[in-house]
Amino acid sequence: DGGIxxxxxxxxxxEGQNVTLSCEQNLNHDAMYWxxxxxxxxxxxxxxxxxxxxxQKGDIAEGYSVSREKKESFPLTxxxxxxxxxxxxxxxxxxxxxxxxxxxxxxxxxxx
Amino acid sequence: KQEVTQxxxxxxxxxxxxxxxxxSFTDSAIYNLQWFRQDPGKGLxxxxxxxxxxxxQTSGRLNASLDKSSGRSTLYIAASQPxxxxxxxxxxxxxSNTGKLIFGQGTTLQVKP
Numbered sequence: 001d002g003g004i005x006x007x008x009x010x011x012x013x014x015e016g017q018n019v020t021l022s023c024e025q026n027l028n029h030d031a032m033y034w035x036x037x038x039x040x041x042x043x044x045x046x047x048x049x050x051x052x053x054x055x056q057k058g059d060i061a062e063g064y065s066v067s068r069e070k071k072e073s074f075p076l077t078x079x080x081x082x083x084x085x086x087x088x089x090x091x092x093x094x095x096x097x098x099x100x101x102x103x104x105x106x107x108x109x110x111x112x
Numbered sequence: 113k114q115e116v117t118q119x120x121x122x123x124x125x126x127x128x129x130x131x132x133x134x135x136s137f138t139d140s141a142i143y144n145l146q147w148f149r150q151d152p153g154k155g156l157x158x159x160x161x162x163x164x165x166x167x168x169q170t171s172g173r174l175n176a177s178l179d180k181s182s183g184r185s186t187l188y189i190a191a192s193q194p195x196x197x198x199x200x201x202x203x204x205x206x207x208s209n210t211g212k213l214i215f216g217q218g219t220t221l222q223v224k225p
Contacts, residue, residue, distance in 0.1 A: 006155075033212075042217040043201070058212070090155055092213075100146045100161040101203075101213055105154060 002027045004104035006091050011109045013078065013085060021076045021107045023091035029102070030095060032074040036060060037088040037106075046089075049074055078109060086111050114139045114206050118216035125192055126224050133187040133219045135202030140180045146213065147176050147187050148201040156201065160187070192223045 004025045013019045023032065034046040045058030049068040063082025068074055074093075078085045091104040115138045125131055135145070144163045148156040160169045160176040162185070168177040175188040189196060199220045203213040 035215075040217065043203075043213075043215040045212055048212065088153075092156075098144070098163065100144065100158055100205075101156075102158065103148075103156040108153070 004091055004093055004102055006089075006104035006107050008107060009105070011107055012112045013109060014112060016080045018077055018079050019109065021078070021089055021091075021109070023074045023076065023104060024072055025074075025093045025102075025104075026072060027093055027095070027102060028071070029093035030071070031093060032068070033092045033094075033101070034058075034064075034066065034074070034076045035090045035092065037090060043090065046076065085109055114142075114204060114214045116202060116204055116214050116216040118200075118202055118219050120219060121217065122220045122222075124222040124224065127192060127194060129192050129223075130188070130190050131192055131221070133189070133200050133202075133221070135185040135187070135216055137183045137185075137204045137214075139206065140183055141206065142180065143205040145176075145178055145185050146203050146205070147174075147185075148203065150199045150201060150218070152199075159200075189221075192221075194223050194225050196223050197221055 007022045031050045033048040035043040037043050044060050046064050047066040049055035065077045089107045092101045094101045117136045119134045146161045147159045150156050162169050162178040173190040178185045199218045201218045202216045
């Protein structure tokens with residue numbers, strides 16, 4: 001079945017450590033997105049990519065980095081510069097404006 | 113700047129009731145509007161997608177309407193069941209070419225047996 005796979009489901013980060021969240025899709029979608037979800041704040045866009053080897057900052061990109069070397073993959077790195085990284089991270093993709101988004105199952109990141 | 117608001121933030125109803133969730137948006141220049149369901153600790157599941165040229169979409173017991181001119185959408189759930197308990201999110205896809213969805217903060221629904 002086609003879909004989006006996020007891994008790991010749970011991730012723990014120590015202070016000062018960089019961590020990378022994986023997002024893989026087999027839907028042949030061109031566009032991919034990373035959102036952060038915090039209680040009471042809804043979903044906020046971190047980065048998005050509309051095509052391989054190109055990506056754009058979203059509303060809250062500071063402290064995060066991404067790459068898009070393959071159409072299927074859009075990993076998100078949470079760097080030590082992100083001061084409040086504890087959140088639920090969601091990856092999504094779409095094929096165009098007429099078809100809507102598909103989301104992965106999310107990664108919960110906790111700072112320990 | 114597009115803003116999306118969902119009212120109420122939480123709703124509790126007895127099983128079998130018909131209910132309406134509301135979503136409003138400030139900029140009527142949208143490509144489409146999408147309703148999602150989120151269970152605790154899970155990702156988002158798409159329920160209905162309404163294109164800007166459409167007035168409503170139906171899937172089973174769910175019906176979503178769109179009134180672009182007034183900046184409103186409603187999600188109607190008929191004959192609610194305990195399994196409908198979840199958070200429902202509304203998101204609009206703006207008319208810029210970035211593809212970004214702008215989300216409301218959601219309505220958390222509890223259907224009591």
